[in-house]
Amino acid sequence: METVTENQEVRTAKKLEKMFGHIDFRNPPELCPVRDVMSVASDQWSTLIILWLGYFPVLRFNKLKKYVYGISNKVLSQRLKVLEADGYISRNAYAEVPIRVEYSLTEFGQSYVEKLLELTEWMQENSPKVLANREKYGLL
Amino acid sequence: METVTENQEVRTAKKLEKMFGHIDFRNPPELCPVRDVMSVASDQWSTLIILWLGYFPVLRFNKLKKYVYGISNKVLSQRLKVLEADGYISRNAYAEVPIRVEYSLTEFGQSYVEKLLELTEWMQENSPKVLANREKYGLL
């Protein structure tokens, strides 16, 4: 089992240093809002919602529910509210009957989905490794 | 309120198409393991653990608990087991008294932390916007 090389360690440490300075993750959430912001945006359901809104420019409640397989009305509606409050998505309701409500990414949400796609891409490439690791670990 | 431009939409859609093809997120988790793999790795506590292990090459249980502010023994121990099973971290126990257990990233974990750092960097840059959005939304 290889340990981390000095170079790798230093490189990563410098990056983290630059990013967090003195307000690092050791602080409680009140003093480290990044933690809170991140936990909303990278929540399992939120990421799926955002990915689907990156795929289709506009989606209505029931379409979202269909694409985000397995989500409940309750959680979908909660997450949409929070994501709207945080500025990732916008909600537009039209006074038709039955009512029509359209959700879409804001520009800010667009910029986030780009990042999220990179992470997802990594996941897509590497999930076979993870599954293989799980198998191996299961045998121990 | 700007809607998404055609270009942006098409670009993102192509990326998602390339990435997921027919086994997309509409499928239940059994058929879409990426969802499951991702929900483990991007869990709030897991990301903090991994970031800290990217910062320090080796950390013992109680140090991790100190850095990952607010985590409980129970959850820390659960997450460490899962992250080990998934291949991100390795656990080395030394039969001293009291026992010494060292956690560190595997090479695979190193490659993940790089991606995670990019996302975190985006969060660090953009969390002020999110906080501002929340304020604004709160007034409505």
Next chain:
DNA sequence: TTCATTTGGTTACTTTTTGTAACTTACTCT
């Protein structure tokens, strides 16, 4: 006229996941 249908949710209730804090093991130091 009465009844079923539609969308975008909400509500009450159950189950699962988290958090809290006390406890454990095994050896060493006072």
Next chain:
DNA sequence: AGAGTAAGTTACAAAAAGTAACCAAATGAA
């Protein structure tokens, strides 16, 4: 003998998530 230490575990309480029934308001069908 009693206290301390590291790395957890365990029992119990609180919070979050899942389930499924319900709602409003108008439209179309019987």
